[in-house]
Amino acid sequence: MSARDLVLGRLRAALGEPRTAPAPVPRGYRSTGSVAADLDLLVHRLTDYRATVHRCADADVARTVDELLGGRQIVVPPELPRHWLPDSVTPVLDDNLTAARIATLDGVVTAAAVAVAETGTILLDGAPDQGRRIITLLPDVHVCVVRTEQVVATVPDALTRVDPHRPLTWISGPSATSDIELNRVEGVHGPRNLHVIITA
Amino acid sequence: MSRTFLGMPTPAPRGVGHLRGDEPFPAAARRALGDAQLRRNLRHATTTIRGKSGAVIGEVPDWQELRAAGRAIKTDTMARLPELLEQLEAAVTAAGGTVHWAADAVEANRIVTDLVRAAGADRVMKVKSMATQEIGLNEALEAAGIEPVETDLAELIVQLGRDKPSHILVPAIHRNRAEIREIFLREMPGVDPGLTDEPAALAAAARRHLRRTFLSTKVAISGANFAVAETGTLAVVESEGNGRMCLTLPDTLITVMGIEKVIPTWRDLEVFLQLLPRASTGERMNPYTSMWTGVTPGDGPQTFHLVLLDNGRSAVLADEVGRQALHCIRCSACLNVCPVYERTGGHAYGSVYPGPIGAVLSPQLTGVADNASLPYASSLCGACYDACPVMIDIPSILVHLRAEAPHPRAEAAAMAVAAYTMDHPALYAAAQRAAKLSRLAGPRGRGLPPPLSGWAASRDLPQPPSETFRQWWAER
Numbered sequence: 001m002s003a004r005d006l007v008l009g010r011l012r013a014a015l016g017e018p019r020t021a022p023a024p025v026p027r028g029y030r031s032t033g034s035v036a037a038d039l040d041l042l043v044h045r046l047t048d049y050r051a052t053v054h055r056c057a058d059a060d061v062a063r064t065v066d067e068l069l070g071g072r073q074i075v076v077p078p079e080l081p082r083h084w085l086p087d088s089v090t091p092v093l094d095d096n097l098t099a100a101r102i103a104t105l106d107g108v109v110t111a112a113a114v115a116v117a118e119t120g121t122i123l124l125d126g127a128p129d130q131g132r133r134i135i136t137l138l139p140d141v142h143v144c145v146v147r148t149e150q151v152v153a154t155v156p157d158a159l160t161r162v163d164p165h166r167p168l169t170w171i172s173g174p175s176a177t178s179d180i181e182l183n184r185v186e187g188v189h190g191p192r193n194l195h196v197i198i199t200a
Numbered sequence: 201m202s203r204t205f206l207g208m209p210t211p212a213p214r215g216v217g218h219l220r221g222d223e224p225f226p227a228a229a230r231r232a233l234g235d236a237q238l239r240r241n242l243r244h245a246t247t248t249i250r251g252k253s254g255a256v257i258g259e260v261p262d263w264q265e266l267r268a269a270g271r272a273i274k275t276d277t278m279a280r281l282p283e284l285l286e287q288l289e290a291a292v293t294a295a296g297g298t299v300h301w302a303a304d305a306v307e308a309n310r311i312v313t314d315l316v317r318a319a320g321a322d323r324v325m326k327v328k329s330m331a332t333q334e335i336g337l338n339e340a341l342e343a344a345g346i347e348p349v350e351t352d353l354a355e356l357i358v359q360l361g362r363d364k365p366s367h368i369l370v371p372a373i374h375r376n377r378a379e380i381r382e383i384f385l386r387e388m389p390g391v392d393p394g395l396t397d398e399p400a401a402l403a404a405a406a407r408r409h410l411r412r413t414f415l416s417t418k419v420a421i422s423g424a425n426f427a428v429a430e431t432g433t434l435a436v437v438e439s440e441g442n443g444r445m446c447l448t449l450p451d452t453l454i455t456v457m458g459i460e461k462v463i464p465t466w467r468d469l470e471v472f473l474q475l476l477p478r479a480s481t482g483e484r485m486n487p488y489t490s491m492w493t494g495v496t497p498g499d500g501p502q503t504f505h506l507v508l509l510d511n512g513r514s515a516v517l518a519d520e521v522g523r524q525a526l527h528c529i530r531c532s533a534c535l536n537v538c539p540v541y542e543r544t545g546g547h548a549y550g551s552v553y554p555g556p557i558g559a560v561l562s563p564q565l566t567g568v569a570d571n572a573s574l575p576y577a578s579s580l581c582g583a584c585y586d587a588c589p590v591m592i593d594i595p596s597i598l599v600h601l602r603a604e605a606p607h608p609r610a611e612a613a614a615m616a617v618a619a620y621t622m623d624h625p626a627l628y629a630a631a632q633r634a635a636k637l638s639r640l641a642g643p644r645g646r647g648l649p650p651p652l653s654g655w656a657a658s659r660d661l662p663q664p665p666s667e668t669f670r671q672w673w674a675e676r
Contacts, residue, residue: 002301004301007508010514013209015281015282023275026272049487099449118484120484132500133444134449137444137449155473159466159469164491166496167493168491169444169488169490175439175440175441176439176440177353177439178369180399181248185403187407188407188441188442189407189441190440190487190488
């Protein structure tokens with residue numbers, strides 16, 4: 001008997017026959033679309049967890065990136081809008097760079113898939129303007145550009161906007177830990193600086 | 201003899217893993233209570249987390265509706281567990297992953313060890329995982345000549361300190377910052393001797409220490425917080441980024457998950473992703489959550505193995521009252537509100553699952569006889585039930601398991617006498633009058649002879665009144 005048959009046989013024996021039909025799941029909580037997305041709330045929640053928020057027009061993103069990363073080497077995903085990059089940064093295109101190479105770069109600029117106002121969360125789904133998961137992990141500064149129409153109110157809203165078959169990364173503030181006396185401390189293994197640029 | 205059926209629900213085997221302590225809870229708890237530093241550390245940490253968690257739960261207007269939904273989804277999951285696991289297996293396989301089944305800890309350890317060897321690795325990096333602690337995977341890997349490196353900060357503190365985890369979420373909760381600094385100075389190669397005990401400095405030291413490991417290790421081992429049967433998606437919820445490192449950088453990823461972690465649909469995540477962080481670390485959302493479905497060409501590990509672990513869970517499922525212990529999402533809110541846990545800490549429970557949920561889960565995974573003292577490691581105050589984000593009725597399971605635990609013969613005899621006496625009014629009246637004689641037992645029962653002295657060691661015998669209700673009624 002294979003382990004698979006053994007485990008499944010045990011579980012069926014444990015449940016017995018006839019099975020009790022499970023009750024329907026009550027979903028009385030705030031469902032998708034029941035709350036309006038609130039940009040100010042998103043800004044508050046991001047800031048509260050030590051992300052730095054910048055608001056500007058799409059045409060001014062490059063100026064903000066210049067202030068944050070001017071003079072530095074940054075990794076960029078394959079289809080990052082070029083007008084977001086100022087002349088002052090040295091972009092290194094991620095065409096399957098090695099981990100060791102990415103780890104030597106100062107920062108990364110990406111777009112986002114969705115942002116959740118209530119929790120201050122940015123979702124990346126690996127689209128060509130966000131790139132592979134590794135590029136937002138090793139550099140110490142992550143600058144993420146969010147368009148206002150990408151902002152949703154709640155977690156249920158966010159789940160309807162992404163494809164489960166893509167690799168997803170939910171980011172809420174910079175890397176942190178609560179492992180020392182249960183206090184939140186920012187800055188462990190992921191980027192220690194998270195900048196979110198919200199464009200109108 | 202009735203027919204032998206190989207598929208009978210079976211408890212976790214002895215001699216492997218960390219579900220059984222070396223001594224009963226009362227003995228271990230007595231020693232822990234004598235450690236004033238431990239009690240200070242625990243009190244500080246649990247008070248902090250209760251405040252944070254309460255504040256962010258208060259922000260959510262539909263918390264009770266989310267809890268009710270969480271409970272119902274888990275109840276539904278358990279009722280359909282075999283079918284959901286088959287669905288999960290098919291979805292993960294279709295997405296390029298390989299699914300393995302492990303009946304117990306021994307089998308899971310063998311599967312993982314063989315996979316690591318097949319990948320040609322002699323070192324693996326690990327994301328914090330209760331399932332792999334439960335089965336003693338690190339010991340099994342070390343015995344096979346493979347070095348496991350824990351990458352979660354608290355797990356690293358425990359591993360470097362040659363210590364045992366004492367909390368589900370924060371395994372080093374029993375250590376304060378000064379103790380952590382001492383461990384780092386002693387055990388971390390190349391650490392700055394000027395290291396301070398500032399939490400930020402300690403976190404930075406861990407960052408430097410592990411960076412090379414992350415970049416050079418070819419195999420990672422993780423647990424899973426959720427696995428979606430419908431899509432084959434796995435989810436790991438974390439804070440530090442060590443999880444992202446392990447899930448993204450290596451060539452091979454091996455995920456070991458208890459079979460109860462499956463959830464039916466993608467939509468169900470909308471409930472648990474709201475419940476877990478607020479109940480667990482007291483955050484609106486934890487810094488990082490990673491989700492992956494099988495293998496993504498060009499992004500992350502190109503080989504993915506999922507090990508589905510039983511190790512006693514089928515035996516828990518067989519108990520209609522106790523099976524809701526399988527609903528646990530490992531948030532540890534019940535530990536943080538428990539007056540017993542706050543005073544004894546996690547080591548006293550003997551198992552990797554401490555606190556109220558451990559007191560109901562461990563005895564069921566091992567069979568009650570192997571953890572007979574744990575159902576009594578509670579005052580039945582019910583704070584755990586109130587705090588549980590999926591509304592597990594822990595007090596009721598505790599009472600249920602107490603009935604299953606072995607009881608001394610003297611207790612059974614005493615209960616039989618009491619039942620007979622209460623059934624016979626004249627006898628009961630006489631017994632009440634005679635109760636005054638219990639003063640012979642000394643103040644609060646401290647003068648009782650064995651075996652009754654055992655009962656009285658941690659309980660006060662009530663002083664009988666000078667007059668019974670019946671006497672008072674008859675004389676008025």
